[in-house]
Amino acid sequence: MRAATVTRFGGPEVFEIVERADPVPGPGEVAISVEVADTLWLETMVRSGAGQDYWPMRPPYVPGNGVAGRVMQVGDDVDRGLLGRRVVAHTGGEGGYADRAVVAALAVSNVPDELDLTVAAALLHDGVTALALFDVTKVGPDDTALVVGASGGLGVLLVQLGHARAERVVAIARGAKLDRVRELGPDAVIDSERPDWLEQARAALPETGADVVLDNVGGELGEASFALVATGGRFSGHGTPSGRFAQVDQRAARHRGITATGIETVQMSDSVLKRYTDQALRAAASATIAPVIGQIFALEDAGSAHAAIQGREVFGKTLLTMTAAPARMA
Secondary structure, three states: EEEEEEOOOOHHHHHEEOOOOOOOOOOOOOEEEEEEOOHHHHHHHHOOOOOOOOOOOOOOOOOOOOEEEEEEEEEEOOOHOOOOOOOEEEOOOOOOOEEEEEHHHHHEOOOOOOOOOOHHHOOOOHHHHHHHHHOOOOOOOEEEEEEEEEEEEHHHHHHHHHHOOOOOOEEEEHHHHHHHHOOOOOOOEEEEOOHHHHHHHHOOOOOOOOOEEEEOOHHHHHHHHHHEEEEEEEEEEEEOOOOOOOOOOOHHHHHHOOEEEEEHHHOOOHHHHHHHHHHHHHHOOOOOOOOOOEEEEHHHHHHHHHHHHHHHOOOOOEEEOOOOOOOOOO
């Protein structure tokens, strides 16, 4: 099989396409013929060598936490009825940037007939995380939700869920992405590149502030947005595209009765992850959410995909396809 392999820590150029022996499923496992692989911002950080105290991957390794494709082989004690099924699955942290992956049979989720595999792959991380974050922050029909960093794959789905579940949703994005964020239907869109963005956000929110702030960016932008949380509200600082998580003053949060949480709240057991994956697929099949796939790269261009993600100029989700030629989307 072909695998986009990180040969050493460094920039996107460290990727090489390596031919490896096809993995064989053991008892309780299935082999998936991968058609589409998910990509994550976190994977660009790990590839760079950041966070070595927290992430176990050491070169050479194959990134990729999620895949979509068809079951091509099953191991012992696995229902042969899975053969040929269109499925998605989480790989457990690595191995997804390849045209074949072996996962536990219990980890696979059937893809509804009405969903394309690219759409299903786009939900593996962002759909799951969006649904979990809405549960953690208890977004309800009387709430105003503020989505910081609304143009990424996760941000797009948070805006959509906010539009469906909350009374009001305000989106923060920047530059050329603003018009595309407006198409998602938020009640207001704020340009974070404007020097007065904080004042504009306050004006777009109720006088009391946002009931829930969902920070997909981190750093100074995320920290500034904490001031927009209403007394007794909720703040989720789960994003790191700025290079770090937002650092929230927990004493100030307690003083104002704000529940401040981070990425730890969406670290899930295998069973919970599977439940949210199934829920995300159902939500997409019913048109409750619709991931925006901004760009697709061929496996051979995994380095270019990482460069695009790190450049923060992409809109929506970035995926890898196992076909030879890239199929980019506007």
